[in-house]
Amino acid sequence: MATLTMKTIRLFFALLLLLAAGHAQAQIGIKAGINGAVLDGQNIDMDTRYKTTYHAGIFVRLPVIGPLSVQPEVLYSLQGSQFRSALANYDTKLHYLNVPVLARVKVGPVFAEAGPQFGVLLGAREDGTLRISAADGYGPVDRSADSNYKKTDFALAAGAGIEVGNLILGARYTAGLNNINDVDDLNGANDPRLKNRVIQGYVGIRFGSE
Template sequence: MKKAALLLSFCALSAAATAQTEGSRVSGIRSSTDYAPGSGSSDSRNNGFGIKGGLNWSQIHGDDKDNYDNLGSYRNFHAGVYAQFGFNDKFSIQPEVLYSRQGFEGSSASRSNTNTYFTRLDYIQVPVLLVYNIVDNVSVHVGPQVSLLTKVREAGQERKIANEDNLYDYSYNSLDYGLSAGLEGRIGPARVGGRYTAGFADVIKDPKNTAAQSLANIKNGAFQVYVGIGISN
């Protein structure tokens, strides 16, 4: 399924790149070069806001990921809003606010139930991306991201993020930070893209025993594909 999503993203980006050569003949499709360089005005195609959403394929990385058995990815969704502020016809800044369900599949010795289970981690994510237009309708995005953990579910059961009452062998970090990078294609107000986000903070903190300590160095990673609609420009 991941291969199919990658193929879909590639085809969408190829279509967007082809559309740039026809943009002048298609009513309503404007390219970044329709605007004077350095204008930065509110009329710029690199300014505006909109909504977006798509699919996540998330997993973990880090030195201790091999201490999980039957490790696999977790598939869910993300959705949110974005704003874009253009400097000129090539560069812009795009902050976003997203609700993202991530996690992973696996089993660990720190739980009495050793069957494979899903760990779901719900985040409010705020990426701030530098956008560079490679060509008129295809851009590369890269920038930092900060995420706030709002909910955790293990094996279908909701659990507390912190471990104040010592019911668990470990706690979860409520804050994550990392780096996002990807590509996006645009046709008129619509956009299609794919990106990868690598978390730098440990998912698990305060391990209480040896089994939990063997899982302390794991971090988030997620591949996202999305579609978006610009409400303004």
């Protein structure tokens, strides 16, 4: 799994660099920041709460015309949620490789951005406590949860920020469009529908001049 994950990350990074090399005016940058991530949806029999995680990656900016540019990115993003109920108290950690492709408009130091995002699940884990039985009470859980979640995620992203010189400060919200739950209820009627919701704040550095 680790080997496959590294190969996937290297492939996406290589494709992004090739895209930059093929565009004479392309600019490359790096970015990193914090996530406020939660799994929201329907038919969830537990409370889901935001958890603080992080993301990091690179971007390529491709000028189109005037203040408009297109910005593909490759980001590693740790997402998931806290799950709380009378029977469970655990965190789900979802490791994603996300590829947003954003339309970006910059006027002075202020910019706004929006577009689709495609995500590949690299791995999933659950850790915390679960109620084992009335006699045994609660026990710890720390296990792989790869089979509980679908391998792809589609989302819409939108954000804004300021760019002064080569320094970028921004905030973004991404809303998952598809149900990522991959565990079916026994009767098939009330399956939980889980969707990624992520609030991001980030710092970036752009290399080269505009």
